[in-house]
Amino acid sequence: MGLMREGALGLRRPVVERAARGREWSFERLAAAWPILVPCGAVALWAVSLGRIDHAAMNDLGLISALPPSIFLALLVLVASFCLSLRRPSGSQIVPALHVLALILMVYGITPLVDDVPRYSVTWRHLGVAEYVARTGDVDPGIDAYFNWPGFFIMTAFLTELAGTSARSFVDWAPVFYNVLYLGPLLIIFRAATTDQRLVWSGVWIFYLANWIGQDYFSPQGLMYFLYLAALAVLVRWFQQPRERPRLARALRAFDPLLERLPRPVRERGAHAQEELRPAQRAGLMAIVIVLLAAIVPSHQLTPFMAFMSIALLVAFNRCSARLLPVLVVVLIAAWMSFMAITYLHGHLEQLTGGVGQLEETAKANVGSRLHGSREHVAVVYVRLLLTAGVWALALLGGLRALWHEGGRVLPYALLAVAPFPLLPLQPYGGEMLMRVYLFALPLSAFFAAWLFLSVRPRTTAIFALVSVALLAALFVARFGNERMDYFTPDEVHAVERLYEVATPGSLLLGGSDNVPWKFQDYEKFDYDVVTEPRPWNLIDVVHPDTRAVLANIQRAMAARKRTDAYLIITRSQKAEVDLRALTAPGFLDRLELAASVSPAFRLVYGNRDAKIFTLAQKRGPG
Amino acid sequence: MSSPSRLWPALIVASTFATGILVFGGFGAPLRPVVVLAFLLVCPGLALVRLLRIGEAVTELTLGVALSVALAVVVPVAMLYAGDWSPKQSLALLIAATLAASVPELLRPRTA
Numbered sequence: 001m002g003l004m005r006e007g008a009l010g011l012r013r014p015v016v017e018r019a020a021r022g023r024e025w026s027f028e029r030l031a032a033a034w035p036i037l038v039p040c041g042a043v044a045l046w047a048v049s050l051g052r053i054d055h056a057a058m059n060d061l062g063l064i065s066a067l068p069p070s071i072f073l074a075l076l077v078l079v080a081s082f083c084l085s086l087r088r089p090s091g092s093q094i095v096p097a098l099h100v101l102a103l104i105l106m107v108y109g110i111t112p113l114v115d116d117v118p119r120y121s122v123t124w125r126h127l128g129v130a131e132y133v134a135r136t137g138d139v140d141p142g143i144d145a146y147f148n149w150p151g152f153f154i155m156t157a158f159l160t161e162l163a164g165t166s167a168r169s170f171v172d173w174a175p176v177f178y179n180v181l182y183l184g185p186l187l188i189i190f191r192a193a194t195t196d197q198r199l200v201w202s203g204v205w206i207f208y209l210a211n212w213i214g215q216d217y218f219s220p221q222g223l224m225y226f227l228y229l230a231a232l233a234v235l236v237r238w239f240q241q242p243r244e245r246p247r248l249a250r251a252l253r254a255f256d257p258l259l260e261r262l263p264r265p266v267r268e269r270g271a272h273a274q275e276e277l278r279p280a281q282r283a284g285l286m287a288i289v290i291v292l293l294a295a296i297v298p299s300h301q302l303t304p305f306m307a308f309m310s311i312a313l314l315v316a317f318n319r320c321s322a323r324l325l326p327v328l329v330v331v332l333i334a335a336w337m338s339f340m341a342i343t344y345l346h347g348h349l350e351q352l353t354g355g356v357g358q359l360e361e362t363a364k365a366n367v368g369s370r371l372h373g374s375r376e377h378v379a380v381v382y383v384r385l386l387l388t389a390g391v392w393a394l395a396l397l398g399g400l401r402a403l404w405h406e407g408g409r410v411l412p413y414a415l416l417a418v419a420p421f422p423l424l425p426l427q428p429y430g431g432e433m434l435m436r437v438y439l440f441a442l443p444l445s446a447f448f449a450a451w452l453f454l455s456v457r458p459r460t461t462a463i464f465a466l467v468s469v470a471l472l473a474a475l476f477v478a479r480f481g482n483e484r485m486d487y488f489t490p491d492e493v494h495a496v497e498r499l500y501e502v503a504t505p506g507s508l509l510l511g512g513s514d515n516v517p518w519k520f521q522d523y524e525k526f527d528y529d530v531v532t533e534p535r536p537w538n539l540i541d542v543v544h545p546d547t548r549a550v551l552a553n554i555q556r557a558m559a560a561r562k563r564t565d566a567y568l569i570i571t572r573s574q575k576a577e578v579d580l581r582a583l584t585a586p587g588f589l590d591r592l593e594l595a596a597s598v599s600p601a602f603r604l605v606y607g608n609r610d611a612k613i614f615t616l617a618q619k620r621g622p623g
Numbered sequence: 624m625s626s627p628s629r630l631w632p633a634l635i636v637a638s639t640f641a642t643g644i645l646v647f648g649g650f651g652a653p654l655r656p657v658v659v660l661a662f663l664l665v666c667p668g669l670a671l672v673r674l675l676r677i678g679e680a681v682t683e684l685t686l687g688v689a690l691s692v693a694l695a696v697v698v699p700v701a702m703l704y705a706g707d708w709s710p711k712q713s714l715a716l717l718i719a720a721t722l723a724a725s726v727p728e729l730l731r732p733r734t735a
Contacts (some may be wrong), residue, residue, distance in 0.1 A: 137708030151696045158699040159663055161710040162646055165656040184685025223692065230689035237682075284675040288690050295693035298700055340704070 035088065035095040038081040039102040046074035046106045053114050055487060060376035060580050063110070063480035064473075071106075075472060078102055082205060083465040086198050087456050096201035103208050104179045107475065108216070111487070112172040119172065119487045121515050121573075123218045127167055128523040130156035141343035143524050148341035151299030152220035168520070171218035178216040178226060179208065185229035190447055192237040193413050202450035202464070203443075209471035210391045210446060212384060212478035213439045221436075224296045224303040229443065231292040232310060234285050236412055238277060239322050240314075286322060297332045298340065302429060304333050306440045310419040319412040362428045369431060373581045380481030387474040388438050391445055394467075398451035405451075417444035485577040488517045492571045495611030496520075499569055502605055502613075508566040510554060512574035512589040529557075531568070531592070532584045542584040547591045555601050558616050565615060568596060572610040632729040635670050638662045639721045646714060667691050667717045670724035694720075 030037075049070040058066040082099040111119060118124065129146045133139060134157035139150045146153060160167050186207060190200040216222040277285070297304045308329045314320035337345060370381050395417060402410045420440035424433055453464040480486075496518045503509065505525040509518070514530050531554055534540050538553040558566035575589045596602045596614045603617040642662040645655045668690030672683050699713045 133703070133708075137703065139703065151700050154699050154703055155692075155696045158695060158710050158713060159660060162663065162714055163656040163659040164651055169656075181688065184681060184688070188682055188685060227689055227693055230686060234686070281675050281677075284671075288672070288686060291693045291697060292689060295696035299696060 035081065035085040036098060039078055039099050042074045042078040042081065043102050043105060045077070046071055049074065050110070050113050053110075055114075058484050060374045060484060061380060061477060061481065062483040064476045066483075067476075071110075075106060076469065078106065079465055079468045079472065083461050083468065086202065086464075087461055093197065096197070096204075100183065100201065100204055100208060101180070103205070104176060104183075107208065107472075107479075108175040108179050109173075111480070111483075112176065115172060115487050116490050117172075117488050117493045117517065118168060118218070120217050121517060123171055124517040124520040125523075126153065126156075126218055126220075127171065128519040128521060129153040130160065130167055131521055132523045133157035134161055140524065141341070145301070145344050145348075148344035149220065149299055149301055149336075151295060151297075152223060155299075167218070174218040174222060175214075175216045178222045179211070181226045182207075182229060185226070185233040186443055188233035188237050189229070189413075189416075189443060192233070192240075193410070193447065196454070198456075199447075199450055199454060202453055203447035205468070206391075206394075206449050206471070207443055207446035209468060209475055210387065210442060211439075212387055212475050213435050213442075214479050215436075215439060220300040221303060224300045225439070227292045227296050228303055228307050228310075228440075231289045231296075231307060232416065234289050235311065235314065235320050235322065235325075236416075238282070238285055239320050240412060241321050289322070289325070290328065293329055293332060297329075297336050302423075302436055304329060305423060306420055306436075308333070309422060310416050310440075313415040313419045314412055317411060317415055319415065362425060362433065374579060374586075377481070377580045377582075380477055383474050383481070384478040387471070387478050388434075390471075390474070391438075391442070391449060394449035394452060395441075395445035396448075399448040402448055402451045410448075413444050413447060417441050417448060482580065485515055485573050485580050488573055489610045491608040491610035492573060493517050495569065495571065495606055495608060495613060498606045499567060499613055502565075503567055504565055506564040508558065508561050508564070510557070510566065510568045512570040512592065513577050513583060515573050515577040516569060516571055517573075518569075532578055532588065540584070545584050545588050547588070547595050550592060551595050551599060551602075554596075555616065567605065568602070568614045570596075570612050570614075629729060631669065631673065632725045635666045635721060635725045636729055638666050639718055639725070642666075642714070643718055646711065663695050663714075663717070664688060664691050667694050667721045670721045673728065674724055 049068050052068040052070070053063075054066050078099065082096070082103075085095050085099065088095070118127075125146075129150070130153045132143075133150065133153050139147045139154070141148045156167050183204065186204050187200065190203050194200060215225070293304070293307060296307060308326060311320065311322075311329060312326040315323050315326055371378055373381070399410070399414060399417070403414070418441070420437040424437050427433055429436060453460055453467070496516060499509065499518070500521060503526065505522065506527070508527045508529065511518070511528070511530050513532050514528075519528065529535065531538060531550060532540065532542070532545075534542065537557045538550060540550055540553075554568055558568070570589050570593045575587075578584055578589050579586045593612055597604065597612070601617055602614045605613040605615050607613070638658065639662060641658050644650070645658055665684075665688055669683065669687030672687040672690060677683050677686075694717060698716055699708070699710065702708060702713050
């Protein structure tokens with residue numbers, strides 16, 4: 001109609017045609033650009049919605065209970081856009097990369113943007129260990145386990161000293177930073193397994209939708225996980241060529257007829273051909289792997305064992321030509337533990353080896369003891385278990401499909417998916433081994449899960465979108481389910497800063513629980529304890545705690561400090577933790593705080609909306 | 624204009640000199656944290672990885688960052704346990720390694 005009117009107005013035909021072509025061209029360009037524009041729009045909607053997140057409205061379901069609907073809408077748009085973009089025949093890597101980066105920002109970037117101060121009490125402890133190294137230029141293995149595996153903290157001290165800044169200014173962004181880092185090795189590993197880019201990006205997408213473990217905060221394990229993935233990436237990309245079988249691999253020859261009977265690939269989705277490397281390249285890549293492993297071993301207790309399991313399985317099944325590498329990992333681990341971590345081992349050998357084969361204890365520590373807390377928190381724990389089981393179920397089904405289509409070619413990747421599991425019965429790892437096994441199995445679990453959504457049929461796209469939405473919803477509950485206790489307010493941090501101003505070195509610092517942003521400075525100079533766990537000096541009945549009796553115990557413990565001071569600090573996040581995890585009776589810390597406030601034996605040293613610090617009334621301290 | 628093959632070594636060398644000047648010249652924020660952290664987390668590893676001529680940008684960058692992080696752990700750990708904790712000495716070592724790997728690539732005559 002418009003064109004006809006323009007024609008009627010007497011415009012020359014070529015002008016009209018050019019204008020029409022221009023509009024058509026613009027429309028086509030716009031239509032072609034939707035895979036870029038839509039994720040950008042989703043990020044924009046998400047960004048403007050962040051200001052409406054209200055921490056005060058949060059319940060024990062965590063962050064999901066405080067998110068405005070527009071954030072869910074933005075995420076739904078992103079999911080739909082990604083799933084539809086996979087149907088495009090274009091081989092562009094920019095579109096899926098943009099979606100994945102948007103997903104990382106929109107999931108892992110929420111808390112750094114809405115939190116005023118770094119979250120997790122353990123983050124503050126890690127800052128304190130790095131501060132110790134920077135201040136003293138030394139490590140004291142007698143202080144605690146961190147000082148026996150101090151690589152990450154020495155690196156942090158090194159970086160911040162040279163950068164002339166405090167790690168506190170950037171630690172909150174660790175989840176975004178680490179997850180962006182993980183993308184590189186994931187792409188290398190998945191591209192070594194397949195040339196189908198839809199499969200590669202679907203696997204990456206599922207990885208980020210299922211990474212609920214939350215170990216990617218400012219922690220050694222978060223960074224070492226990147227080095228672990230990078231080492232595996234080099235091995236599966238360049239060192240897979242089977243060579244003459246070693247003795248162990250010969251013993252596993254029984255699997256060959258089974259693998260050979262499997263059907264040949266239906267479609268060419270095969271791995272990158274293992275290109276021939278020049279000897280110098282081969283030596284250089286192996287040197288990189290060795291340096292990565294040499295950095296992992298002094299930085300974290302568990303990651304070297306995970307690396308050993310993965311590499312040893314590849315070698316055992318003749319899927320890695322670097323046959324001496326597992327031996328090297330063992331030598332590195334043994335050398336570090338024998339010389340540098342011997343102080344820790346002396347005091348904890350029983351604890352480290354006592355869990356071997358104790359399946360019931362491990363199950364109780366990893367699952368049973370976690371099904372405890374407020375009603376909403378127990379629901380969160382069930383969602384975590386369901387998400388874990390769901391991802392493994394998808395991986396199993398997808399793995400069977402991959403095996404059916406690709407035969408033995410998927411074996412190295414299947415080995416990497418199962419490699420962490422043998423560690424499960426060996427060590428409960430403080431009740432966290434199941435989570436760590438899930439994390440280390442996740443990259444290849446996600447890759448195999450993606451095999452279920454290979455088809456470009458509309459029905460498969462719709463199912464993939466639904467699965468993505470389900471994973472995303474579960475991720476928000478599972479990952480941010482403890483948010484009410486995990487975030488800190490500036491008032492809580494101010495209170496702890498005030499505590500370090502008034503407390504003399506050697507003072508006893510008592511917390512309502514250990515969930516405090518403390519230990520970030522003068523790590524070794526104070527004695528720390530908590531009042532909601534039974535101790536010889538405080539035999540608290542955690543089911544029915546007697547406030548007056550506990551306060552009397554605290555008073556005695558504080559009075560026993562003759563030469564130094566003693567302080568009791570009670571904060572908002574401690575109360576949240578006690579109630580959420582049901583450490584003791586709900587509201588106990590409120591009652592304890594009130595009792596200390598009215599007791600003539602205690603004096604308020606500092607107080608604000610979210611924290612109060614008490615000391616004994618008869619001891620005159622600064623305040 | 625630099626050819627693509629020279630862009631990275633040029634950036635690495637420039638970043639190395641900038642880091643050296645900022646740290647040893649005693650300059651402060653806001654430039655120093657950004658430049659120094661970017662250098663330490665990317666450049667030493669990337670300079671060394673480029674010697675292998677893998678030829679894939681994502682792979683080189685991934686391995687370069689991983690190797691840089693690993694070197695930022697291994698070098699200061701070794702110096703601390705050797706009883707010689709000195710971030711500036713560790714930095715000097717990394718700067719030397721980075722320049723040794725990058726400058727020859729930068730100076731190599733172009734091929735048609």
